[in-house]
Structure formats: C-alpha cells, structure tokens
Amino acid sequence: MKSILLILNLIYSSVWLYAQVSTDFTRMKCAGPIPSDFTTTFKEKYTLDFDQQRANLQRGDAKEFAVMANYYNHNLLQSGSVLYGDPISTYCNKVLDRLLKEDEELRSEVRVYTIKSNHLNAYSTSDGIIFVTLGLIARVQNEAQLAYVLAHEIGHYHKKHVFKAFVDQKEIWSNSGSYRNMEWEERTLTTFQHSRDAELEADIEGLTLYLNAGYPPNEIDTSYDVLLNGYLPIAQKPYDFTLLEDDSFRIPNSFFIDAVDDIMADENVDDTRHTHPNVKTRKETAQKRISDYNDEATEKKIFWVGSKQEYDGIQRLARFEMVNTFIRNNNYMEALYHIQVLQVKDSGYVFLQKAEMMCWAGIQKFINNRQKKAYSTGYRDLQGELQAVFYFASKMSKKGINALAVRRIWDIAEDLDSDAYVNTLKEQCVLDLPRAGYKRSFFRQTYPRPTREGGTTRKPKKYDFVRIAFVELFKDTSFSRLYGEAFNNWNDLQNQGGDEVLFTSEEVVADADVRGVNSYYGLSGVDRMLYLSPKFFRLDFRKEQDAMFLASEIQQRDLEKRTSDLARRAGVDLVNINQSSKNGYTTEEFNDFMLLSDWLREETNYNGRDFYSFTTPYLDELRDVYQTDYLGFNNVWHFTDRKEFSLVTALVSALYVIPLPFYLYWQFKPEQHMDYLFAVFDLKNGEMEFVDSKSFSSRYRKDLINSHLFNSFNQLRR
Amino acid sequence: MKRVAAILLCMVIWLSSYGQKPVTSGYLNKTNYLNLRLATGLTYQHPGKPLSADEWRAAGGPTGGNSLKRELELIAGKVISNHLAVEVNYGYHTTGLDMASLRPGAITRTAQGTMYGDVYGFPKVTDSYLGLKFKLYSRKRGALAPLGFYHGFQLNMHRYKTDLSDVVIPIQVLPGVFGEYHFEQRIWYNRGVDANWSMGVNRAIGESVLLELGVSTGFSFGVSRSRNWESMELDRRVSYHLGQMLLRYNLNKVYFCVGYLI
Secondary structure, eight states: OHHHHHHHHHHHHHHHHHHOOOTTOOOOOOOSSOOHHHHSOHHHHHHHHHHHHTTTSOHHHHHHHHHHHHHHHHHHHHTTOEEOSSHHHHHHHHHHHHHTTTOHHHHHHOEEEEEOOSSOOEEEOTTSEEEEEHHHHHHOOSHHHHHHHHHHHHHHHHTTHHHHHHHHHHHHHTTOGGGTTOOHHHHHHHHHHHHHHHHHHHHHHHHHHHHHTTOOTHHHHHHHHHHHTTTSOSSOOOOOGGGGOOSSOOOOGGGSOSSOOOOOOOTTOOOTTOSSOOHHHHHHHHHHHHHHSOHHHHHOOOOOSSOHHHHHHHHHHHHHHHHHHHHHTTOHHHHHHHHHHHHHHOTTOHHHHHHHHHHHHHHHHHHHTTOGGGTOOOSTTOOSTHHHHHHHHHHOOHHHHHHHHHHHHHHHHHHSOOOHHHHHHHHHHHHTGGGGTOOTTGGGOOSSOBOTTSSBSSOOOTTGGGGGTTTTGGGSHHHHHHHHHHHHHHHHHHHTTOSGGGOHHHHHHHHHHHHSSEEEEOOOOOOEEEEEEEEEEEEETTSOHHHHHHHHHHHHHHHHHHHHHHHHHHTOEEEESOOTTSTTOOHHHHHHHHHHHHHHHHHHHHTTOSOOOSSGGGHHHHHHHHTOSEEEEEEEEEEEEOOOOOHHHHHHHHHHSTTHHHHHHHHHSOEEEEEEEEEEEETTTTEEEEEEEEEEEOOOOHHHHHHHHHHHHHHHHO | OHHHHHHHHHHHHHHHTTTOSSOOOTBTTBOEEEEEEEEEOEEEEOOSSOOOHHHHHHHTSOOOEEEEOOEEEEEEEEEEETTEEEEEEEEEEEEEOOGGGOOOOSEEEETTEEEESOOEEOOEEEEEEEEEEEEEEOTTTTOBTTBEEEEEEEEEEEEEEEEOTTEEEEEEEETTEEEEEEOSOOEEEEEEEEEEEEEEEEEEETTTEEEEEEEEEEEEEEEOSOOOGGGSOHHHHHHHHHHHHHHHHTTOEEEEEEEEEO
16 A cells, blocks of 8 residues: 555646746746847847848848848747746757757757747747747647647748748739739738648648658648647636635626627638638648658657646646736736636646636726726637636626625635735725725615515615625624725825825826926935836837848947946946846846746736736846845937828928928937836835936937936936 | 016926926936037128128118127036036137118217218127026927937027227218218127027937037027117217127027036
C-alpha cells in the first residue's frame, strides 16, 4: 500500500512539476538572458534590412521595406507585451528544434516569442521571429497541432513571403506591367488571391517539415478545426449562475437566455476577400499532399518533445495568463466564463478567486459610471455558452449588478486569507453601492408586502428580488458598518455639490477648462521615481515613412538622455526601467518593466477612475526594490503637414498685391503641432497624481522641450 | 502721470495673479536675464546734413525720407511666473528731421518778435528712455517664460533733447533777398511717453544664451505743462513738436536681442 502511495505521490509531484502553474500563480515572466531582438535599436534593424534589400529593390522601396518589416515588430518587442525565455516560448523553441533538426542553418535563424494576447494567432517576420499568442497555446490540443502551426510559420519565413508580398503589392498597386489599367476592385481581389496562395505554399512547406519531424498526419485536420473555432472560448461549458444564488436568494429566470445559439463555424466560407484560404481548401490541399507523401513518415507518431504533462503545463499557464489579459482589457464577462472553465480542473487557485473578485468589482465600477458597453458587448453576435454570460450581463441593470457584485465579492473573500487586495475590494464594492441609485433602506425592506386579504401591496417589480440580496451579509457587523458608512459618505458628497471629486480624470478636465491646458499638479516633494523611457513620435505627413521613423528613434534617444540630465538638475532621481539599449540591461529589469507596462495598460482602461486595479498588489515588491512610490513617463508628438489651401485668402491677397508675399509665405509654411505629456502615477493607489499635458502649435524645438521637461520635474520636486 | 502709474499698478496686479499655482521654473531654473537689444525700423528722418533754403526750394517740398534707424537698448528681465516676465529697459537713439515738414505758418512768433517766413533746417533729436515691459508667453504655442512666443506690453518714458542749432527762419529783407534768423536757445529738453505692443520669440542656445526676435508697434503721447500751442514760443514749440513727431515714426520696430540668463 505504501509503495502505491509513493508511486501516486511521485506521479502527482511530477505532474505539478511540469504543470508549472503553481498555486501562487500571479503572472508570467521572462527568463534567461535577454535576446538581442529586444535590445537592438530600430535603426540597426532598419540598416541591416536596407543593406540586404538594396540589391533587390530600388532605394526608395528598400527603405520602405526596411521600415515596414521592422518598425511595428520592433515596437511590439519593446512594448512589454512579448515574453521570452518563458515556459511557452521555451517549449515552442524545442518544437522548432525537432522540426528543423535536419536544417541547422534555418534553425539558427528562427526563434519563438510569446505575445500576451488572447486571440488565436501566430505570425513570422522577415528576420525569423515567430510570434505565438497565449490564445493559440490555450486552444491547440496537443504538441502536434502546435508543431504544424510553427511549421507553417517557418514556411512563410523560408519562402520569404513578407518580402515577396511587399514586392507583389508594389507591382499590383503601381499601375504598371500586367496590372496596368486594372480596376481598383480587381487589384484588391488580386491582393487577396496572392495572399491566399502564399498561405497555401506555407501550408505545404510546413507540412513537409511537420511530417519529416514525425508528427502524425491525422492532426493536420484537427489543427485546422482549432483554427476554425479560434473565435470561441477555450471550452464549451454552461456557466453556473447558481454560484450567485443561495437558498433564499434566487435570480429570476428572465435574466437567463432560453437557449444559446449553435456554433456555426463554416469550413467552406467564401474566402474571395480573405487573406487566408478557407479551412476546407486548406484541408484538401494538405490531404492531397499527405497522400502524395512517403507512407513511412506517416507511420511515425511522436507527440511530445518533452512530455504530455509538460505540454499540458504550458497550456494551463497560457490559460491562466489569459485571465490577466482579459481583466487588463476590461473583458470581464469573458474572464468570468474563462475562470469558471479553469475552475473545473483547478478550483482551489487563489489567483482565480481573486480574479473573479476583480471582474465583479470592475463590472460594478463600469456600470456605475454608465459605461456598460465597456465590458458587455452585444450577445447576439456570439455563439455557444459564452452567449449566456453576455445575455445575463446585458439584461441585468445597475441595481442588479451592484447587488450581485457585492454578494459575490464578499462570498469569495470568505474563503481567502485577508490581505490588502481582498479588503480593498470588499470595502470598495460596498462604498460604491449608493452610486447605483439605491436608497439606504432599499435592502432592508422587502416588497411587495403581503396584505391580510392574501394579496400584495403592489404589483411585483423586476428588481424586487435584489432587496433580499444582503440578508445574510447584514448579520456581519463589518458589512453593516460599511453599508452605513457608504450612504453617509454619499450624502456628504452630495451636500458638497456632486461626485466629481471621486474622479481624477474629471478633476483634470475641470482644471483644464479653467487654465486652458490639461495640467494637474497633485504631487510635490518627489525626489525619486521609476521612469519609462520617453516616447517620441514624429509624424511628417509630407514625407516618406522611413524618414519619420528613423528621426523619431534618433530624437527619442536624445530625449531619453536629456530627460535624465534635466531630472538630475531638478533634483529628481530617475530610475529608468526600460532603457533596453543600455549596457547590462537585465531580464529582471525587463520583467519589472513588463509589470509596469501591464499595470499602465489596465490603469489606462480605467481612464482615471478611482479604482484598485488587478495588477496593483504586484507593485508592492517593486516599490520596495526601487525605493519609490511613483512611476512617471512622458511622450512627445510632433506633427507636420501641408496647410490646407485657402481660396478666399489667396484671392484677397492677389487682389491687393501687397499682402501676396505674406500670404505665399503663410500658405507654404507647413502646419506644425506638438503634444507634450508628462504624467506621474502613485503606485500605492494607482491614481494619476500629476499631469503636465500641453498641446501647441510649434516647430520641434529642443530648448522648448527642455524647458517643459525641466518645469515638469521642478513642479514635482517643489 | 498719476493715471499712468495707476494703470501700471493695475497691470502688475492683474498679471501677477495670472499664474501663481505652479512654481516658476524659468529656463532650467534661471529666472533672470540681461539683454542687449538692437532695434531697427523705417523712420522718417533726414539722413544727414541740413538743407539750405535754396536746396529746400529745389527739392520742391519737405525733405527727409524713409531710412533705417538704429536703436540700442539695455534690458534687465525677470520671470515672474511660467507665462509672465517683466523687463526694465533703458534705450538710446538719435534722429533728425528736415524742418520743412513742420510749417508753423507765414507769421512766426519768436522770442525776438514776429517773423515772416517758414522754418527750415535740420534739428537733431537725441532720445533716451526708460521703460517697463510685460511679456505674456503664449500657452497656445507652448511657450514657457522666458522661452517661446510672447506678446509684450511696454510703456516707455522718453526724455529727448532737441538741438535747434541748424534751424533757420529765412527772412525776406528785400524782395527776392533773404536773410536768416537763428533761435537763441538752441538746446531744448522735453518728455514723452509711448505705449507699445510687441510680439516675438525667445530661444535659448546652450544653457545661458538667450536670443530674441520680435516686432513692435504702438502710439505715443506727450507730457507737457502747457497745451496752449498758439501762445508757445516757436523754438519751444518746434523742439516739442519735433520730438513727438519723431517718436510717432519710431514706434514701428523690428528688434533682435542677445542676452544672458542668470
């Protein structure tokens, strides 16, 4: 018996070892040395591509290609949304090892990184990076399917599809050669056709690699099925609304959908205007290729480069991380559904419980701000079980949501250890109740009341069921105290003339109205802060893209240096967290940057609302490490464009002759505009406490930007 | 004068309440500056020597012309808030005009009695002035004092010296024969005030050098003890009139400054 227990224990341990989703999961991080893709500047990448393509393309086209192939990918790598060295990327790279075991040169050129996106997607770049998304890993059912996707992307890279597509597009839209005098519509369709051809070519190329690596042919079709259903959640499971109820509290049936729509993914959809062929065509092409292929290869059935457990582990990791992404994007209804799907296997995870609390808190906060659409889009376009969740959200009004949110948050909190996060959400959700339009006595009186005659005092109303939502909670003295406090605070607030003081963004706007600029100096005495490298965007609509992007990066580097100097001069110690080009930049720093970047995205979606975000508790450690409570960033945009022609002014000046030279100068002088933003967040509460935002007509002038930067630091330091 | 002082006081109070909330940063914490301003503009003046009566007649009317003047000014400035700077300035320039443009009339009263004839010649005017200027830096153009685009409002107190040494009144001694009369008191001092509006741009080079380019225009008004022109003696009248006239012409300027930030 003991040996059986020991074996079971070993199996259990190994499963958890490979599963990698530990019980204290919070978020995924990068690991290992930082790849050069993340530290190389855009200019270096651009120059390399430009030099390579100069032999094949005209100078202008080579420039354009070098920009197109690098700029957006470079920004993606620098955005904090891409993981490297993490278990998913590592696993995918191992799959690449297997797929390319006979082509070392090609293997040395390709590498995989993971994008923190919940959409199912993968794509390759012209320099051999393959990006996979969390949504892809969460949905593919086994390694073979993943291997096929990766092999397809290798096919794109190997066949140089990015470059060919660029050349092809140039030809199609240049009105020359065989495309001369072609109608716009015809050109569009040709573009799509060429894209579909490339996809099929990548399919065939990938299939060869896939089969040669010994992956089973029968997973090809299933890979396409995963692709076909990629718009659906990771699993179909009816949402259990009974979690929101108890013995005495029931939600009326009118809030639940009678039947969800069937899943109608069409294999044979008309793909004339699609960049990818429909699944039926792809399956047929693949099957034809498989039947042509050497039977010997099809016999092999190697599924795992590691083990099934390891694969399941990275998939669960992706599925857990998806929760963070859903919440970061305010996609609370999908997150709730997703969490419940995950809880079927992993019910005891504190992370999932806290995530559910955050979803309800977010839903409550948004509906109280009259922004239901921020989390609940129309349910009619959805299919499958997720539709029931969105239907519920669309039918439930502010009163219903508030009651349910408070019930559920307090219910989950009972199972969790008390900490700052749990306590804050518990408190906030109750303090927000008056915003739903309840009166203080609403939850303490039940209607309709019975009469002696056996009838009721009035006709039942739709939200009468909500009145008994807190019957059990009122027995908790801390809840009763908070409930009273919420309504007292609300009354005080109303007496003070409204609720605007709760909204930082509205404060800023009000201040802006008075002062003519969007500046709000709510912080002082700051002598140290974390800092994200400044962003500089130069958009000259009169010039080609490459000039703008290159100039942007050069000026961004310059701005980065000047910002540090000016901060030092003003007495503010800056800790630049994402200066990836500096020597000795570490993965730890990149992870910290990634955390701050996620946090900023979440905060941006809350748009300045007084809200304790899901990522905020993770910042405590960061505050200790860097010895500061503040995070600052600044962006500078410079736009240049031609001035619109003014016929009246032209005629008047021509008529009077003397103003003509002045008019000509004015007309040909380009419009130049600058936007300057400097913002500082308080990491303790997530609020933007300092904004220096200016929008003005001016050329880009270093001395002026220096002056503004110094002034911003000076206001902070005073 | 009291009225002017009251207006100035009101302006200071209004402008200093303009932006008190944030701390004043100046340019990299430098809020004081010294400027040397060179101004130029078209002025109606005689470019050089006085004309004789015959020359005047030959010219067929008032002489003089549009020429570029040179004016030098020393400025001490202080940034009061992020969008306001105040400057004190001292300026100096010389000019002159052919008297033919001033025609008191056929009958001319002087200290020596009544004369007949027009006034000719070339009085020299030396103008020195002290001023106060408020510069409002434009938020719309992203300016932050003392950098960027501004609108300036300035008041200058002028003290001008008129030298009438070269001014003559031709006297017809006999038909066709002219003699010349010279004023006895040839140096006169007068005062005047001008108010002007300017717009310009400040830029910085390095950390301390301040450059400025701007244009200004305005109007002048005299400060005189008596406004009874008819009873005023001709020499006094000429000197006062000349100063005022030249001030008016001198109000349109283009200027360039080089300064040092402290």
